[in-house]
Amino acid sequence: MHSWKSFTANRLQREHGRVGAVWQQESFDRIVRDEAEWLEKIQYIMNNPLKRWPELKTYQWVKPVWE
Template sequence: MHSIKSYTAHEINKAEQRSGKVWQDESHDRLIRNEKELREKLPYTANNPIKSKLAETHADYEWLYVKGWIERGG
């Protein structure tokens, strides 16, 4: 997981022309076991960039990989 976070943090900072911490320290991981749990957790994850003021809307956040899913209502 470290290499994914390191790579994406570097790319996000480069794209945003900024530096510094992108990811919070992890306290625990959560395994998603089925599609029902995935549908429960995706809205929370998708809204994080908006809550943290990295974007005003989902469409504004290029790193969000579930835009189509959100636009279709989940």
């Protein structure tokens, strides 16, 4: 996990001129129990770019849920 986080963080920062943490310090496994919980997790992930960079108007990997 450390290698993946290091690689992706460095690449994202280099390619997009960003500084600062990309990943949280810790991670944990969680079993998603039903569709409602799955949708809750997806919503959380989709909103992460806006929380980190509130000035974003577009996000090339997904259609933002804040539009």
